[in-house]
Amino acid sequence: FGIEAFLPGSQIDVKPIRDYDIYVDKTMEFKVVKINQEFRNVVVSHKALIEAELEAQKQIIMSKLEKGQILEGTVKNITSYGVFVDLGGVDGLIHITDLSWGRVSHPEEIVALDQKIQVVILDFDDQKKRIALGLKQLTPHPWEALDQSLKVGDTVKGRVVVMADYGAFVEIAAGVEGLIHVSEMSWSQHLRSAQEFMKVGDEVEAVVLTLDREERKMSLGIKQLTPDPWETIETRYPVGARCSARVRNFTNFGVFVEIEEGIDGLIHISDLSWTKKVKHPGEFTQVGADIEVVVLDIDKDNRRLSLGHKQLEENPWNGFEAQFPVDSIHEGTITELTEKGAVVSLGENIEGFCPSRQLVKEDGTTPKAGDKLSFKILEFSKATKRVTLSHLRTYDDARREAVAAEKAEKRAAADATKSTVKKINASVEKTTLGDIAGLAALKSALEAAEKNNK
Incomplete structure (x- = not known):
């Protein structure tokens, strides 16, 4: 029209x-x-x-329709979540998880538009006219077809299909996956991300650690393909061995280091230096730095080494003991003042502590940091590396000694006078009043004694 x-x-x-x-x-x-x-x-x-x-x-x-029924259909539409199939007038959906026993990134990897495929009915709803279809269910589950001879300890090859921070899933056969936990990727005990070791698509070789056919679970490891470094620890790093290590992290009580991947050790804070009083390891070294160490002890069961740094040198305190005996006087420099006293450097590798009451100068003033003074050794302990000093005693002891010497001299003179008088008295008793010569001698002796006392 x-x-x-x-x-x-x-x-x-x-x-x-x-x-x-x-x-x-x-x-x-x-x-x-x-x-x-x-x-x-x-x-x-x-x-x-x-x-x-x-x-x-x-x-x-x-x-x-019946559950389990197998029908032929035509791929009508493909979406990211599944495939719509025309069953001859009614549509059904194959969810992406029902396309294959293996992992599927997108349905286009499995089917194409207008492709005729066989499907099985998994479920349907008469009222909503929804039909759930499956494609993978037409083939046996891969775990059932898995080689029956496969056992724990066997080596397998596969492809990384999924990555997570805690590990990687490796497909060793279509639909059969095993998990390599990050702790099984390296003998190192330091927590790391699995992405540091591998990525999706990598072909890897691994050892079967656990295998549960009923639960269809498998765990794998790749570090087992290399020797455990702790198996030969006693021969490779015996007690007394010297080696280089990398600082991994600190604690208040020491430094954790790694000698090589998988072999860690601890340097206790007391084993860092013979002479320095280290309050925190961060004062002595830093994370990532290399440090020379000596093996002190091996704990193979707990995979720990006790290490020392100061043991690389002879203990200087053996020499200090003879160099700084108690009551000896040495020149020192005040490096730090605290409420309780002063830290004093007596040399390049030795420090002492002078309490506040022992720090007073002869003129009554208090010294300051940087001052050089004389100090007397009051206490020396090689075991505790403690040296107690006194500046006060360097001049106070001399004054006391002078006073004591003067008192001793006077006491000696008095004692001498008493002795002379005693002798004279004894002599007088033997003389008579008529012995004029004796009286004269007595008078002279008394005058001489009195003069000496003055």
């Missing part, structure tokens, strides 16, 4: 149309679904004519 109508692409058929050109010049029946007189617009549909017929077909098909 000279009237043109518009046919939307979605109204051509019940299934998606990918090539509209095939319908050009084709005569078909249409149902008028919309007329707009004002804009002189007519909309028609071919799909509306066949939907009623298809609905009847769906009822028939749905009534004949």
